[in-house]
Amino acid sequence: MDAGKDAAKDAAQSKPEAAKGGAEAAHRPAPNAPQFTRDEDLHAYREMLLIRRFEEKAGQLYGMGLIGGFCHLYIGQEAVVIGMQMASIEGDQVITGYRDHGHMLATGMESRGVMAELTGRRGGYSRGKGGSMHMFSREKQFFGGHGIVGAQVSLGTGLAFADAYRENGKVSLTYMGDGAANQGQVYESFNMAALWKLPVVYVIENNRYAMGTSVARASAQTDFSKRGLSFGIPGEQVDGMDVRTVREAATRAIEHARSGQGPYILEMQTYRYRGHSMSDPAKYRSKDEVSKMRDEHDPIEMVRKRLIELHGVDESELKATDAKVREIVNDAAEFATNDPEPDPSELWTDILLEASA
Amino acid sequence: MATDILMPALSPTMEEGKLSKWLKKEGDTVKSGDVLAEIETDKATMEVEAIDEGVLAKILIAEGTENVAVNTPIAIIAGEGEDVAAAAASGGKGKPNGAAQGGQPAPTPDMQAEGQADKPAPAAKTGDDAQRAPAAPATITNKAKEPVMEEFPAGTEMVTMTVREALRDAMAEEMRRDGDVFIMGEEVAEYQGAYKVTQNLLQEFGARRVVDTPITEHGFAGIGVGAALAGLKPIVEFMTFNFAMQAIDQIINSAAKTLYMSGGQLGCPIVFRGPNGAAARVAAQHSHDYSAWYSNVPGLKVIAPYTASDAKGLLKAAIRDPNPVIFLENEILYGQSFPVPKLDDFVLPIGKARIHRQGSDVTIVSFAIGMTYALKAAQALAEQGIEAEVIDLRTIRPMDTDTVVESVKKTGRCITVEEGFPQSGVGAEIVARLMVDAFDYLDAPVIRITGKDVPMPYAANLEKLALPSVAEVVEAAKSVCYK
DSSP states (O other), rough: HHHHHHHHHHHHHOOOHTTOOOHHHHSSTTTOOOOHHHHHHHHHHHHHEEEEHHHHHHHHHTTTTOOSOOOOOOOOOHHHHHHHHHOTTTTEEEOOOSSHHHHHTTTTTHHHHHHHHHHTTTTEEEEEEEEOOOOBBTTTTTTTOSSSTHHHHHHHHHHHHHHHHHTTOOEEEEEEETGGSSSSHHHHHHHHHHHOOOEEEEEEEEEEEETEEEEEHOOOOOOGTTTTGTTTTTTEEEETOOOOHHHHHHHHHHHHIIIIOOOOOEEEOOOOSSSTTTTOOOOOOOOOHHHHHHHOOOOOHHHHHHHHTTTOHHHHHHHHHHHHHHHHHHHHHHHHHHHHOOOGGGGGSSSSSOOOO | EEEEEEEEESSOOOOEEEEEESSSTOOOOOTTTTTEEEEEEESSSSEEEEOOOOEEEOHHHHHHHHEEEEOOOEEEETTOOOOHHHHTTOSSSSSEEEEETOOOOOOSSSSSSBBOOOOOOOOOSSSGGGGGGOOOSSSSOOOOOOOOOOOOOOOEEEEEEEEHHHHHHHHHHHHHOTTTTTEETSSTTTTTTTSSSSHHHHHHTTTTEEEESSSOOOHOOOOOOOOHHEEEEEHHHHHHTTTTGGHHHIIIIIIIIIHTTTTTTTOOOOOOEEEOOOOOSGGGGGGGOOOOHTOOTTTOOOOOSSSSSHHHHHHHHOOOOOOOOEEEEEEHTTEEEEEOOOOOOOOOOOOOOOEEOSSSSEEEETTTHHHHHHHHHHHHHHTTTTOOEEEEEEEHHHHOOOHHHHHHHHSSSSEEESSSOOTHHHHHHHHHHHHHGGGGGGGSSOOEEEEOOSSOOOOOHHHHSSSHHHHHHHHHHHHHTOO
C-alpha cells in the first residue's frame, strides 16, 4: 500500500509532461532515456521488425481474401510488447485482447502457426478454429487472444491468482487497450488483485482510439496510470514508442509484482498506424497525425537510427536482418496459404475433454 | 393484553430452529429493541428482539430446546399495567406477535416429498385457501418400489444427511484429495457460506484455499476461469445463480469456448455452483431457473441433482471433470435429508439419468426440485391406478436421452416437469428429442409442466400459481393416459 502510493507519486513527479496527456509530450524522446547495449538494440530491432513485417503481410493476405473475419494489426505498437518481454522471464504469462499477433510473436510463437491460424488452416495454433483473435500457446504461456473487450483482464488476474496460489514466482502480464480500460470488470479485477497482492502487471496500451472513439471522447480520466489509484495500485505513464523506456518501466513493474507487492499499472502511450481493423478506413483522425507519428516516433526507425549512429552497426548488417525477417514472414505466408483447411471431422473435436478417472 | 412472542423465521424457507439462549429472564422488564433470546438454525444465528414494552411474564420454551417450529409461542409478555401472573397463566394464547425481525411466518411450500424435510411443514395460513393449488399429500412415504439402478455395492451402509451436508462433504473430500482444488465466492469462508454449504471448510483448509471474494461476480468468475486455464481446479460459488448473470460472459465466452478456440490446448477445469431457481418469496430477480440457459451451450456440462446422494456423487465428479461444469443446486432442497452411501469415494457418472420410480403407464421426466412434484404426483396417480415411471435426469447436459426413450418405448406416454419457463426449456428439448427418437412409440402428445410464462411474483398466492403444482402433473399424466 505505502509502496504503491510512493511509486505512483514518483511516477507522477518524474513524468510531469506525460501526465498532461498530450501525445506530443509523451512521445518526445526522454532526455535521459535508459540506454540499450548494442545487442539489446539489435534484439529489439529484429523482434519489432518481425512483428511489423508479419502484420504487413497479414494485411496483404487479408486483402487477397485469404484471411477472413476481423483482423486487427499491431503496426506502430511494437515497442510495447517487445520492451515488456525484454523485462520478463520464462514462465511469466501473457494474455491480451484481440490485437494479439504481436504478443504471440513476442512470446516466441512460430510465425507459421500464427499466420496459418489467420488463414484458418490446420497448421494454425488453434488448428484453424480460433482465428486472429483466439490463439493460445500453453508451451509459451500465452493465454490468448480474447475477443470480448476487457474479459482478458479478469482472466489475467486469475493467472496471477494461480501464480500466487502456487507460489511459483511468476508474473502475469495482462494487456488491455484504452477502450477495455473503461470496462467494469477491469476494476473488479484491480480490486481483488490489490486486495490479495496478486503478481500481475496491467499493461494499458493507449493507442488513443477505442475503435473510432478517441480517448478524450470516451474517458473521464484520460491518465490511465491513475486508474488503479483508489485501489492503491501504483501506475506510470510510459513512452510506449521507445522500447528502452518500456523495458525500464516494465522491469520496475514486474519486480514490484514478483516481489509480492501486488499489481502495477503501466500506461503505454502508443499509436496504431492502421485502422482499428482491416475494414476501418480510420476517418476519425487526420492523415497528418498518422504521418507525423510514423515520421518522428516510429519505434523501429528510432532503434535503427541508434544502431547506426550510436552503436556503429553497419547498414549492410541491418539489411541482412531485414532480409532474414522477410524470409521468415514470406515462409509463414507461403505455409499459411498452402496448408490445408482443417479436416471436416475437426468440427466435432475439442468441445470437451475426456474425463480421465 | 398479553402478547405471545413467536418463534421467528430467519428466512422464508426456515421451518424450525433451536432456541439457544434466553437473554432475559421471567420478571424482567423489556422494551422495544431489547434482545430477548438467541435462536439458530443450521444456517445462521439470530437475535430475537422485543417489539412491545412490558414484562417478560413467562418463558414457554426453555433455552437449549431444539427443533422449535416457526410460529410456536416461545414467551409471553405482559403489557403495561397488566397483571403478570395472569398474563403468564394465559398459556401462550395471547395475541400473537410477529416478535422479531424476519418475523414473517414461513409460507412453506409443499416441498416435503420423499426427501423428508426435518419435519412436516406447518400449513401456511393465507386468507384464501381455495385459490391455492390443490394441496399435495402431506408426506410421501412411498419409496420407489425397488432401487432401479444400483450405483454402489449392495449392502453398502447408508447414512442420512441433508443435501447441504452432502455438498460440503463432496467438496471437502475433493479438496483433501487434490491440492489444486479451491473454493472462492461471496461469504464462503468466514461466514461459512451464505447457505452454510461451505461450513467448516475454512477451518480445515485455510484461507488460501477457501477464498472470500468481494461482491463482484463478473470479476471473480473471470479470475476463477483464469486460474483454471492456468491449471488450478476452482469451485466458484455463486450465492445464487441469479447473480451469475453478472458473470455469464466469462462462463460462456471464456470457460466454455476456450478449449475449442485453442484447438484443444487449454482446458478449463472449473465448477460453478450455487442455488438455482425459485426459493420462496424472493420474487422475480431471485427466482430464475437457468437450467435451460446453460444447457444450450456446447463446452459446458450442466448438472442439477435432486437427492443428497446424487448431489455428493455428482459434485465430486464435477470437480474432477476437466471441463467447465455448471452445478445447479436448490435452496429448498438444501435442508432435505436422504440416504447417502457411506463410501470412501462415492463418485457418480455425469450424463446418466436415473429411474427413480418404476412404472408402466406414463413416463414423468424431471430433475432437481421438479422431482418433488413428479414423485408426489406419481403417488397420487398410483392411488388412482396409474403407475408412473419417474426419471430424474440429474444431468441436463449431456442429456441422457436413451434412458428417457427406453422408458417411453415402454409407457408410450411422457410428461416433463420443471420449474423453469416453458419456451425453449428443458422440457421443450425432451419433447423435440422424443419426436425424433420415439415418435412411433408415442400414444399421446408429450406435455410439459413448467413454471408459468411470467416473471416470478412475490405474493404468496401468485407465487404458488406461477410454480408447477402436483395437481397439474397429475392432470397432465391422466390426460396423456386418456383418463
